[in-house]
Amino acid sequence: MRRIPYCNQMTHHILLTIDVEDWFQVENFKPWIPFESWDSRELRVEKNTHRLLDLLDDARVQKSTLSPPTSGSELPGSNTKSSESCKSCPRKPKATFFVLGWLAERLPRLVREIQARGHEVASHGYSHELSNQCSTDCLKQDLLKSKKLLEDITGDRVYGYRAPSFSISDDVLRVIAEAGYLYDSSYNSFSLHGRYGKVSINGNKKRGVAHLLSNNFYELPISNLRLGKKIFPFGGGAYFRLMPPAFFRFGVRRILNQQGAYLFYVHPWELDYEQPRVREASANFKFRHYSNLGKTHQRLERLINRFSDCRFVTCTEYLELEGGRSARQD
Numbered sequence: 144m145r146r147i148p149y150c151n152q153m154t155h156h157i158l159l160t161i162d163v164e165d166w167f168q169v170e171n172f173k174p175w176i177p178f179e180s181w182d183s184r185e186l187r188v189e190k191n192t193h194r195l196l197d198l199l200d201d202a203r204v205q206k207s208t209l210s211p212p213t214s215g216s217e218l219p220g221s222n223t224k225s226s227e228s229c230k231s232c233p234r235k236p237k238a239t240f241f242v243l244g245w246l247a248e249r250l251p252r253l254v255r256e257i258q259a260r261g262h263e264v265a266s267h268g269y270s271h272e273l274s275n276q277c278s279t280d281c282l283k284q285d286l287l288k289s290k291k292l293l294e295d296i297t298g299d300r301v302y303g304y305r306a307p308s309f310s311i312s313d314d315v316l317r318v319i320a321e322a323g324y325l326y327d328s329s330y331n332s333f334s335l336h337g338r339y340g341k342v343s344i345n346g347n348k349k350r351g352v353a354h355l356l357s358n359n360f361y362e363l364p365i366s367n368l369r370l371g372k373k374i375f376p377f378g379g380g381a382y383f384r385l386m387p388p389a390f391f392r393f394g395v396r397r398i399l400n401q402q403g404a405y406l407f408y409v410h411p412w413e414l415d416y417e418q419p420r421v422r423e424a425s426a427n428f429k430f431r432h433y434s435n436l437g438k439t440h441q442r443l444e445r446l447i448n449r450f451s452d453c454r455f456v457t458c459t460e461y462l463e464l465e466g467g468r469s470a471r472q473d
């Protein structure tokens with residue numbers, strides 16, 4: 144039986160984001176799986192990303208009130224199937240896929256598949272080095288290389304960037320803007336996770352939940368729940384897998400009521416309970432990485448179903464909705 148969706152109003156936006164990286168590229172396993180060994184590891188990301196793409200294809204959410212793409216539109220995913228431009232039909236939710244350049248180089252067909260299924264392709268950098276620990280030159284090379292790689296594969300402009308492990312800083316934001324991106328989506332305000340970066344974005348003008356940082360450059364933060372002065376992690380990832388689903392949905396509802404938009408993140412490996420185990424890793428890392436992998440698929444389906452009356456948009460679509468045409472100026 145179909146459950147009654149939550150929000151029942153088109154003013155609430157949900158931004159699903161996927162960090163496309165494989166099981167051996169996560170930061171917590173870096174001490175045991177060095178970059179030099181990546182080529183010898185089993186690639187599982189293609190199959191797992193297809194599971195996410197199929198899940199999104201099978202889901203149905205509220206009709207779109209976005210204008211159908213015009214010919215020559217630069218909007219990522221503008222090559223969506225014609226049925227999706229029907230304003231009165233339920234459509235599948237669109238998402239933003241932040242793809243690691245190293246993977247794009249080896250699996251260009253996967254990048255094209257993401258694009259062909261109507262989603263936004265954005266960058267997760269090239270080699271998954273923490274952005275706030277790279278030199279400016281090194282970071283800029285990584286940002287430019289991954290952007291160009293994805294643009295060469297898709298033939299479309301890449302607008303967005305997500306730093307590995309949300310390793311952001313004010314300096315990193317400046318370099319991202321200089322590298323020609325329209326937005327960053329790496330700020331996670333949950334401060335108890337030691338690796339997440341800090342930025343001073345609060346004095347800036349806002350467009351919905353997006354912060355306008357400089358001329359036509361935005362920060363789209365990961366959503367968290369604010370209760371009084373405390374911030375609780377409700378953005379996705381391990382928190383999504385570890386919290387009871389009803390409690391997680393309660394948090395999402397509160398965020399939508401507080402902020403009007405909710406930005407969620409997940410990784411393809413989070414749907415893969417058969418992935419190789421890194422037995423040498425600490426118990427804490429293993430707990431966070433491997434808990435409830437077999438439940439992620441069903442939980443994500445239910446999350447989308449429960450909020451299916453919200454508007455599911457890509458990051459660039461959201462900026463365009465909130466900021467008008469200026470969001471996509473070249």
Ligand SMILES: [Zn+2]
Pocket residue numbers: 162164169267271306307308
């Ligand atoms: Zn990552």
